[in-house]
Amino acid sequence: MSLKKIIICLLFFLLPGTSFSYAQQHAYTIDQFPDPKATGNNYVSNPDGVLSSAAVDSLNTTIATLEGKTKIEIAVAVVSNFEENEDPYNFALNLFRKWGVGKSKANNGLLLFIATDRKQYRFITGYGLEGLLPDAALKRIGDHYFIPAFRAGNYGYGTNQALQTIASYLEQPANRKELEQLLGEDKKESYPWIPVIAINALVIGLFALTLRDIKKKTPRVTKEKAKHAVVYDKANGIGCGGLILLIIALVVILGFGTVSSWFKEHNIFNVALVLYVFLSFILLFRYLNSLSAIRKANVDDLSFNTAVQTLNQGAKWYLIGSPLILLVLIIEGNRQKKSAGRFKPLVDSQNMEMSRVDRNKNKNGTPYLSKGQQKEEKLGVNTYDIWISKNEQKVLGYPGAQYSSFDLCPECNFRTFSHQKTVPVINPTYQKEGEGKKVRICENCGYEELIKMIVLPILSTRDKDSGSSGSSDSSSSDSGSWGGGETGGGGAGGNW
Structure with a gap:
């Protein structure tokens, strides 16, 4: 045996793994196949480098030009081999569906799949292109351009020639008209914008009059908020916050670009109804x-x-604009019925009718209320009615909005004893723990009840770089992702 043959045999036995890896081609699965939109290759997936860089650039230019003229999305997938148990049709069909080639609803996508080791190609068309690109036509194009070029190893040339032919065919005037109908472009002028604007302007006008009437009956208040209004403030804040989040969610989900298309897909009544529901929430708040x-x-x-x-005398016609107000009217009606007896004049020990002090004029209750009672009112715990006559006075208390937030103080006996809270004794730092205490404190007399001492944890800095910039979606399909098209499995294929 010659020295050359001995060296070859030694290399074969010493480096079997390396030799085998070069001999074997990777068999891609659907999940492993790189999406050109995700990898930045625009329209052509060429993981094994079957096509040259120049051929890929030329195909991308051809497809981009065609998409600009016809809005059709074309994907080209060229690979040496794919999973053994799959046939070209099923693999190409599943690849089309995974990527979603073509515009949503128009379903105007076309996938060309080529496997060089198996010497097979396959076209897959979206639902919308099955009439424009029949299976027989695609078969003729493939056999005419692919077979001779692929047999000679000219994969880029054969693919480009076939796509150029398809582009020329689709750009013919008769086919362009059919493509416009497919995309719904012939319906642009058919939408009745004037009636929609008129009806919605009427709805907005009615709501504007209602809001104006409410504004007339709403007093102006100072920036300092009364504790009594906490119930309404919370309901208003939660409701407005919920509506804002809903609007943001709808804008994010639908996108600004689809608002016009949403109008076109719904009749005049539905558009006005959506506006009515939105404004009814605004009126409620x-x-x-x-x-x-x-x-x-x-x-x-x-x-x-x-x-x-x-205010509620005119609220009956407010219900036309927002039936939701009915719930508030019922709640307010029940509250006033329960408190009706509270304002009936009292009589003193001489059976003389007493007068009720107007708390709008005597806001702090002096000299009838003690400092503890005044503190309870300030905290919103209790509300006091003051009744006076020539020789007597009576003070009656009623639970306020913050009644359940405080307990009776064991020292001063007023309901100003706060629930458990943490008070720092030694503030923590970024290097050292602190010290605190859990206590209950009377807001009136200052009595303090120690529950336990606690350790306050070291302050931690927040990661300023935790937020990541999101990628913006592009309306053009030359980057980002495909349009979400679907296919029924139409197309053609062949061998060379």
């Missing part, structure tokens, strides 16, 4: 805001009830 303003402007509960009754 404006009504709650008005109740909150009335509450803040009236420390006196009787004056507040009177002002609410004045």
Whole structure:
């Protein structure tokens, strides 16, 4: 045996793994096949380098030009081999569906799949192109351009010639008209924008009049908020916050670019109904805001009830704009019924009718309320009615909005004893723990009840770089992702 043959045999036995890896071609699965949109290769997936860089650039230019003229999406997938148990048709069909080649609804996608080791090619067309590109036509194009070029190893040339032929065919005037119908471009002028604008302007006008009426009955208040209004403020804040989040979610999901198309897909009644529902929430929040303003402007509960009754006299026709207000009217009606007996005049020990002090004029209750009672009112725990006659006075307390947030103080016996809270004794730093105590404190007399001492953890810095910039979607299909098209399996294939 010659020295050359001995060396070859030694290399074969010493480096079997390396020799085998070069001999074997990778058999791609659907999940392993690189999407050209995700890898930045535009339209051509060429993982094994079957096509030269120049051929890939030429194909990308051809496809981009065709898409600019016809809006058709074309994907080209060229590979040496794919998973053994799959046939070219099923593999290409599943690849088309995974990528979603073509525009959504128009389904105007075309996939060309080529496997050089198996010497097979396959076209897959979307639903919308099955009439424009029949299977028989694709078969003729493939046999005419692919077979001779591929047998000679000219994969880029054969592929480009076939796509140029398809592009020329689709750009013919008769086919362009059919493509425009496929994309729905012939319906641009058919949408009745004027009736839609007129009807929605009428809806907006009615709501504007309602909001104006509510505004007239809403008092102006100072920036300092009364504790009594906390219920209305919370309801208004939660409702407005929820509506804003809903609007943001809809904008994110639908996207700004699809708003016009949404209008076109719905009739005039549906568009007006959506606007009505949206404005009904706005009207509800404006009504709650008005109740909150009335509450803040009236420390006196009787004056507040009177002002609410004045507002609600016109609320019956508010219900036309927002039926949701009915729920608030029922709640307010029940509250006023329960408190009706509270404002009936009392009599003193001489059976003389007593007068009720107007708390709008005497807001702090001096000299009738003690400092503890004044503190309870300031905290929103209790509300006091003051009744006076020539020789007597009576003070009656009623639970306020913050009644459940405090307990009776064991020292001063007023309901100003806070629930458990943490008070720092030694503030923590970024290097050292701190010290604190869990206590209950009376907001009136300052009595403090120690529950336990605790350790306050070291301060931690937040990661400023935790946020990542999101990639923006592009309306053009030359980057980002395909349009979400679907296929019924139409197309053609062959061998060479």
